[in-house]
Amino acid sequence: MYQVVGGQPFFDELARRFYDRVRDDEVLLSLYPDPDDLGPAAERLSLFLAQYWGGPTTYSDRRGHPRLRMRHAPYRIDLGARDRWLDAMTAALSATLRGDTDTTTATDLDDADLVVVERQFLDYFTMAADHLVNATD
Numbered sequence: 001m002y003q004v005v006g007g008q009p010f011f012d013e014l015a016r017r018f019y020d021r022v023r024d025d026e027v028l029l030s031l032y033p034d035p036d037d038l039g040p041a042a043e044r045l046s047l048f049l050a051q052y053w054g055g056p057t058t059y060s061d062r063r064g065h066p067r068l069r070m071r072h073a074p075y076r077i078d079l080g081a082r083d084r085w086l087d088a089m090t091a092a093l094s095a096t097l098r099g100d101t102d103t104t105t106a107t108d109l110d111d112a113d114l115v116v117v118e119r120q121f122l123d124y125f126t127m128a129a130d131h132l133v134n135a136t137d
């Protein structure tokens with residue numbers, strides 16, 4: 001998948017677009033330890049996702065085993081936060097796959113492949129986000 005979507009630039013763009021949305025979502029933003037500087041969080045997400053989808057292991061080389069549930073334990077993630085995270089990621093993913101006015105890194109997948117790739121990402125994100133819920137609404 002890493003190759004199919006165009007390698008690291010795709011994941012960098014996805015994380016950048018995702019965090020642009022986090023910045024505008026006061027509920028999500030309030031969870032971040034350093035809301036004024038989301039750059040490092042975006043980089044960790046980009047490297048993690050690239051590694052998960054078959055790219056280089058830079059994330060684990062720097063951060064060790066992902067252990068995402070443990071790493072999210074300090075943050076109160078209820079169903080509402082999960083939904084907001086998924087909404088932001090769904091929008092960021094669509095924009096990154098298709099491109100729009102402020103990007104140059106749209107993938108060159110045809111429409112049929114694009115729908116399949118998008119579905120695979122969304123299935124994964126839904127499963128992962130469900131797994132990270134650690135509080136009730």
Ligand code: HEM
Binds near residue numbers: 028071081129
């Ligand atoms: C369900 C809603 C979620 C919320 C509210 C949430 C929130 C957060 C917060 C507050 C951080 C700390 C940022 C920082 O280190 O500065 C973080 C880190 C991170 N999140 Fe999430 N997250 C969610 C779901 C996910 C999902 C589904 C993934 C992956 C598919 C993910 C991947 C990561 C990664 C890779 C890090 C950095 C971990 C590290 O190396 O320290 N998160 N998240």
